[in-house]
Amino acid sequence: MNAPDYRLITRPEELASCLEALWTAPHIGLDTETTGLDPHTSRPRLLQLATPNSTYLIDLFHFPTEALAPVLELLASPHSVKIAHNAKFDAKFLLKHLGVRLEGVFDTYLASQLASAGSEIDRHSLELVTQRYLNIQLDKTAQLSDWSGELAAYQLEYAARDASILMPLRETLQARLEEMDLMVVARLEFDCVMSIARMELAGVYLDVDLWRAQVDRVRVTHRAVADALQQELGRGALQMTLFDESPQVNLDSPQQVRDALARIGIDVEGTSEWRLNKLANEYPVIQDLLDYRTLSKSLSSYGEGVLDFINQDTQRIHADFRQIGTPTGRITCSSPSLQQMPHAVEYRSCFRAPAGRKLIVADFSQIEMRILADFSRDRRLIEAFKSGADLHRATASQMLGVPLDGVTALQREKAKGLNYGIVYGMGAEGLANRIGSSLTEAEILIQRYFAAYPEVDRWLREAADRAVNEGRCRTASGRLWIFQLDPFDRQQAAQLRRVGKNAPIQGTGSDIFKRAMTLVDEALGKYDASVVNSIHDEIVVECEAGIARTTLQLVSKAMVDAGREFLSRVPVVVDAVVSDAWLKK
DNA sequence: TAGAATCGCCAC
DNA sequence: AAACGTGGCGATTCTA
Numbered sequence: 001m002n003a004p005d006y007r008l009i010t011r012p013e014e015l016a017s018c019l020e021a022l023w024t025a026p027h028i029g030l031d032t033e034t035t036g037l038d039p040h041t042s043r044p045r046l047l048q049l050a051t052p053n054s055t056y057l058i059d060l061f062h063f064p065t066e067a068l069a070p071v072l073e074l075l076a077s078p079h080s081v082k083i084a085h086n087a088k089f090d091a092k093f094l095l096k097h098l099g100v101r102l103e104g105v106f107d108t109y110l111a112s113q114l115a116s117a118g119s120e121i122d123r124h125s126l127e128l129v130t131q132r133y134l135n136i137q138l139d140k141t142a143q144l145s146d147w148s149g150e151l152a153a154y155q156l157e158y159a160a161r162d163a164s165i166l167m168p169l170r171e172t173l174q175a176r177l178e179e180m181d182l183m184v185v186a187r188l189e190f191d192c193v194m195s196i197a198r199m200e201l202a203g204v205y206l207d208v209d210l211w212r213a214q215v216d217r218v219r220v221t222h223r224a225v226a227d228a229l230q231q232e233l234g235r236g237a238l239q240m241t242l243f244d245e246s247p248q249v250n251l252d253s254p255q256q257v258r259d260a261l262a263r264i265g266i267d268v269e270g271t272s273e274w275r276l277n278k279l280a281n282e283y284p285v286i287q288d289l290l291d292y293r294t295l296s297k298s299l300s301s302y303g304e305g306v307l308d309f310i311n312q313d314t315q316r317i318h319a320d321f322r323q324i325g326t327p328t329g330r331i332t333c334s335s336p337s338l339q340q341m342p343h344a345v346e347y348r349s350c351f352r353a354p355a356g357r358k359l360i361v362a363d364f365s366q367i368e369m370r371i372l373a374d375f376s377r378d379r380r381l382i383e384a385f386k387s388g389a390d391l392h393r394a395t396a397s398q399m400l401g402v403p404l405d406g407v408t409a410l411q412r413e414k415a416k417g418l419n420y421g422i423v424y425g426m427g428a429e430g431l432a433n434r435i436g437s438s439l440t441e442a443e444i445l446i447q448r449y450f451a452a453y454p455e456v457d458r459w460l461r462e463a464a465d466r467a468v469n470e471g472r473c474r475t476a477s478g479r480l481w482i483f484q485l486d487p488f489d490r491q492q493a494a495q496l497r498r499v500g501k502n503a504p505i506q507g508t509g510s511d512i513f514k515r516a517m518t519l520v521d522e523a524l525g526k527y528d529a530s531v532v533n534s535i536h537d538e539i540v541v542e543c544e545a546g547i548a549r550t551t552l553q554l555v556s557k558a559m560v561d562a563g564r565e566f567l568s569r570v571p572v573v574v575d576a577v578v579s580d581a582w583l584k585k
Numbered sequence: 586t587a588g589a590a591t592c593g594c595c596a597c
Numbered sequence: 598a599a600a601c602g603t604g605g606c607g608a609t610t611c612t613a
Contacts, residue, residue: 252608254592272593274600297594300607326603330597337605340596368597424601433600491599502602509597510603536597536603 006055006160006235010062016054025051029166030082032090035148040313044093045147048163072100083166085109085126091197105190111173114182118327118481133172185477195521203316203532210350214305222295232285233260303336309336329480329510339535351582358548360553362576363538366421374567376459386568392416398452418449425498457584459502467500475507476566516562523554548578
């Protein structure tokens with residue numbers, strides 16, 4: 001493609017004329033070139049702003065931040081739409097180095113993901129999206145060039161083209177989103193970008209000494225259990241020659257473990273957890289193996305390795321959050337995955353508030369069950385939430401026809417298993433495994449459950465039917481998932497029915513959560529407080545200790561407001577605490 | 586031998 | 598052999 005018309009801006013007096021053009025443009029293509037990928041250790045070099053007529057390349061190395069004030073005013077104004085591809089990246093550099101919150105985002109990366117409607121095949125780099133929607137091949141070879149020195153013509157042309165291509169790309173993508181009825185969810189996603197950029201930039205604090213101590217404790221236990229296991233498994237081994245050590249089983253190899261178990265007379269078809277769980281009571285060696293696995297997992301995934309993610313500049317962990325991480329719209333997290341830290345207090349307590357600060361840990365109470373109640377309009381389930389009673393107790397009471405205070409602990413546990421399983425499309429067998437009952441008992445429990453909540457039964461059946469008949473589903477915001485499963489294949493049809501029940505609920509949970517992230521971030525704007533982690537239905541905020549109570553109130557209110565935008569038939573409840581660590585005290 | 590595939594397990 | 602949905606990720610095993 002032809003290089004766009006561009007102007008390199010290096011002097012303050014040149015800014016004035018380009019600003020005039022920029023303020024009259026309703027849509028502005030925005031891109032930055034930086035000296036590296038990490039906003040804490042790298043600097044933004046170029047800010048590219050594209051209008052239909054011309055693209056302005058502002059050489060940031062030539063401007064002190066004060067001189068950029070008129071440009072920053074434009075970026076912070078909702079007056080124009082700022083089109084960016086993966087705006088989170090640019091937003092972090094602009095916030096960190098120029099102190100400006102990007103306003104009016106249209107993100108072509110997120111737009112492309114939404115238009116793919118859950119396809120796992122489509123990729124969404126600028127190069128591929130441009131090819132897919134404009135049939136234009138971009139040359140990205142300059143992307144990783146050195147942006148810290150004198151800029152060559154080819155670099156400037158590349159920088160200008162990346163920004164200017166965003167203009168036609170937005171037009172095409174917006175038309176596509178409108179066709180597909182996806183503009184409401186697109187707005188929800190675009191509004192959320194800044195909150196995630198701020199969260200990543202803030203990072204989360206991890207107490208290194210506490211973490212090391214925890215890892216050391218696990219290592220000692222791990223070693224002891226491994227030794228015991230080798231003893232137990234070794235009993236079946238043939239005696240080796242005098243010079244050989246007795247053969248060690250690789251305890252991390254399911255294959256070798258299975259063979260070793262066979263030698264001591266325990267035949268298993270596989271060594272996955274659910275199989276071993278069934279045998280754990282019968283054979284102590286199996287219980288040891290399960291313990292060993294848990295400890296191994298802890299050491300490998302939650303060991304010293306996590307400390308490598310601490311940024312040397314900030315001494316905090318800045319994980320990577322993917323805003324649309326799953327087809328249901330959930331955010332996912334990697335490097336490291338802060339969403340999968342073990343729930344055990346020993347681990348969670350290492351994520352602390354630094355001196356003089358506090359954490360606010362806030363999560364939606366039973367959000368998916370509330371969504372199910374709202375969608376199905378089930379009178380009794382709605383009533384259970386309105387009464388404010390414990391949901392699992394209320395469910396057991398409804399199922400068994402006993403008063404609330406007559407529900408035993410065991411009955412409550414079974415009702416809990418049902419409440420959690422039902423939104424995943426669980427069957428009788430799955431429930432039996434989960435609550436440790438017989439298949440017959442599980443079947444009866446499910447019957448009673450649906451007798452207690454008949455509209456839930458009906459809604460779930462209809463949702464499953466819709467998934468099979470239409471091959472797609474939508475969430476409350478209109479987020480679309482087109483299933484890639486074949487309804488004429490027995491297994492895939494069964495999976496389709498399960499996903500069809502779960503996806504609208506899980507996806508609406510994502511909608512509510514993202515709205516909450518946006519509102520929380522906006523509410524905290526003028527305080528010394530910032531979101532530092534988000535886990536599907538939970539938001540962790542770090543703030544100055546003196547404003548902890550205020551912050552808790554702001555966070556709770558923002559989350560409840562977000563829920564109420566989507567749910568009108570059930571109350572929305574947020575549980576929140578002020579804490580020194582990542583614990584729901 | 587590097588990268589893909591698989592197993593297994595952590596979270597919500 | 599599967600089972601209850603969505604992921605990330607480490608270790609082992611397979612494969613080009």
